Amino acid sequence: MSTPRPQTLGQLRESGWRSRPVKDEIRTNAAARIAAGRPLLPGILGFEDTVLPQLENALLAGHDVILLGERGQAKTRIIRSLVELLDEWAPVVAGSEINDDPFAPVSRHARDLVGAEGDNTPITWVGRASRFGEKLATPDTSIADLIGEVDPIRVAEGRYLSDELTLHYGLVPRTNRGIFAINELPDLAERIQVGLLNVLEERDVQVRGYKVRLPLDVFLVASANPEDYTNRGRIITPLKDRFGAQVRTHYPLDIETELAIVRQEWQSPAVPGVRVEVPDHMAEIVASITHEARRHPNVNQRSGVSVRLSVANYETMVANAVRRALRLGEADAAPRVSDLGALASSTIGKVEIETLDDTDGGAVMERVTRTAVVDVFRRRCQGLDYKELLGAFEAGSVVHVGDDAPSADYLRVVHDLPALRATVASLAGSETPAAVASAVELVLEGLHLTRRLNKDAVGGRATYRSRV
Secondary structure (H helix, E strand, O other): OOOOOOOEHHHHHHOOOOOOOHHHHHHHHHHHHHHHOOOOOOOOOOOOOOHHHHHHHHHHHOOOEEEEOOOOOOHHHHHHHHHHHOOOEEEEEOOOOOOOEOOEOOOHHHHHHHHHHHHHOEEEEEEHHHHEEEEEOOOOOOHHHHOEEEOHHHHHOOOOOOOHHHEEEOHHHHOOOEEEEEEOHHHOOHHHHHHHHHHHOOOEEEOOOOOOEEEOOEEEEEEEOOOOOOOOOOOOHHHHHHOOEEEEOOOOOOHHHHHHHHHHHOOOOOOOOOEEOOOHHHHHHHHHHHHHHOOOOOEOOOOOOOHHHHHHHHHHHHHHHHHHHHHHOOOEEOOOHHHHHHHHHHHOOOOOEOOOOOOOHHHHHHHHHHHHHHHHHHHHOOOOOOHHHHHHHHOOOOEEEEOOOOHHHHHHHHHHOHHHHHHHHHHHOOOOHHHHHHHHHHHHHHHHHOOOEEEEEEOOEEEEEEOO
16 A cells, blocks of 8 residues: 655655756656666657657756757657656645745745745645646747736735736746646747746746746747748747757658558557458558658658658558448458559648649659559569569450459459469468458559559559550
């Protein structure tokens, strides 16, 4: 049975509890994870050798941090994960709006209560989640939002304007002894950014019209897009100078990491009567589409191509396969190459296309998709001999496929073209008709894109035939 937590200042003193600055708290807990070989921030993938070492240095140095990177680079997730480096519970003076340390109260309410009650001062315990504050910077954010302002209701109750108790604390003081995060910092008006200078350097806040300074204990972390892309605003030089560390994030450097993130974020749809299976080659195509878009000359690289594109495309691809299974009454659903046409809806709005001619975004993404498919085909089917299969097509074989074709049709294709069997078996991963259908489409599309088969496509259906 756990020991009850102290409920008064005297009990807290007798327990031997010692207060420590929030950065010391984070440093100690981060150091313990590093020494134990545990991940500093579980669930953050692809940054093990790049971003996380820099972040670990910043935390051990006690620096406030700004994370700089394009959209979809896990900046917000990193920030929110930092909460786990706080102690699970922390004592505060009962009734305090700013998490006053019982041993070093700073607000008027807490100072008066400790002065009047002494060791009988009641205390409460707050969890680590309550010591985290977050604000999305917008142009209309005010000093009152961040720092505080006079509360007219308290004035109307009869208090004088000079009374410190008339203050309504903003988000920063309310996160005292915790972590305060500002997302998209450049969007904060420059005159409001000035209000954060004291928080970062002198570690206090000053409220307009009052001779009151609150020495705060706050770890400040912010996120921003690169300034060459974010034209809506900038971070003023004095504020940027006060952050101890600037950590540059990035997109996954390889397809394997991209896939690991997608699978971490994806939840298989619970559709009664349908089992979902995603062949490895189809998952790899989705990740490859995103990687190809990140280097395509007609895609705006300053705005970035987020990992969210991979996640959304993966979900849409699976949804289209499930929809087909439901319409056809099939028990198994596996995405196919013909399902990739459905990704237009999940791609629009996530990729910014830049062209000097009449090429539209759909044509650009179609080229990107074809490149991704042929790359995966070459990786997955490298070294395989297709002479016998191509010979069957030259002899007159024709294959019809489509995003609404039953899986049984593809089993007949494999039966009629024995040369397909070995390749399909290596790609399918299972013997379900849905997986076989997916493998057949990859082989046929790959042979078409490498100019060994002709393809006639109308809508979601296609016919493969010999080029001879």
